[in-house]
Amino acid sequence: MVLKLRKVDRRHFKSSINIKRRRARDYYYAAISVFVVxxxxxxxxxxxxxxxxxxxxxxFKNITAPVRFAVPMIILLFSIVLLYYIYKNFRDIRDMHKEKDKER
Known part of the structure; x- marks a missing residue:
């Protein structure tokens, strides 16, 4: 009885290193797109x-000053909070870029 050798299906033997690199690259590009948004x-x-x-x-001159300037100050507060998160996102992108350079 002769057994036929099957060819190995290489599609299922992907390297985990390449998958990790691709995942890191996807995270990097996603972080950049979130930064732009x-x-x-x-x-x-x-x-x-x-x-x-x-x-x-x-x-709106007939409204008292604290009520009149409440909406612009709330918007300014949200923009300051968003500026903090932009800075955090920039730091994360910079750290990802440094790690990417270490791998090379």
Whole structure:
């Protein structure tokens, strides 16, 4: 009885190193895209702050000052918090880039 040798299916023998590199690269590109989206949102919040400050300071004179400037200050507070998260995201991207350079 002669047994036929089957060819090894190499598709199932992927290297775990390549998978880890691909995953790290995907995380790096995802972090960059999130960073860009956060910057666009930050610019939008600054424009919204500018418009709301101008609107509330000129159009609504009959409302008391703390109530009148509450909306622009809340927008400014959110933009400051977002700026902190942009900085954290930038640090993470920089650390990922340093790790990527170490692997080479």
């Amino acid at each position: 956060k910057i666009v949102l930050f610019v939008f919040l600054l424009i919204l702050f500018s418009v709301s400050y101008r609107l509330f300071s000129t159009k």
